[in-house]
Amino acid sequence: MVRRTVRAVRLWFSPERLRAEGTTPDYRFSLANERTFLAWLRTALALLAGGIAVDQFLTGMRWAVRTAIAVALLAGGALCAIRAVNHWVRSERAMRRGDDLPASRFPTLLALGTAATATLVLVAVVAGWAGT
Numbered sequence: 001m002v003r004r005t006v007r008a009v010r011l012w013f014s015p016e017r018l019r020a021e022g023t024t025p026d027y028r029f030s031l032a033n034e035r036t037f038l039a040w041l042r043t044a045l046a047l048l049a050g051g052i053a054v055d056q057f058l059t060g061m062r063w064a065v066r067t068a069i070a071v072a073l074l075a076g077g078a079l080c081a082i083r084a085v086n087h088w089v090r091s092e093r094a095m096r097r098g099d100d101l102p103a104s105r106f107p108t109l110l111a112l113g114t115a116a117t118a119t120l121v122l123v124a125v126v127a128g129w130a131g132t
Helices: 002-013 015-019 027-057 063-097 106-127
Strands: none
Touching (some): 002 015, 002 063, 027 063
C-alpha cells in the first residue's frame, strides 16, 4: 500500500513518467482533464479563502465555533487541492492506457463536508453564539 502510494505521488512530479505509459490520447481529452483539475483548484482556493475570512472577520462569534468552521474550510481546501492533482494523474493515466476513467467518492465527501460546515454556520447564527 505504501509503495503504491509513493509510486503514485512520484507521478505528480514526473510528467515524463506518465507520458511513458500507453499512447497519447486526443489532446482535447487531456485539455479537458486539465480544465477539471483547474476547477478543483479553484474550489480549493475558495475553501481556503472562506476559512481565512471566517477566522478574520467573524470575530463576534465564539472562538471555538469560529475556529471549528475555519478549520473545516481550510482542511477541505487542502484536501481538495491534493485530490485535484491525484485525480488529474489518475485520469490522464487511464486515458493513456485506454481504461475507464477512475471513479471517485471525493465529490460526495466534499459536498457533505461543505454542507456540514454550512449547517454549523447556520446553527451558530440562529443560536446566536456570539461573544468571545
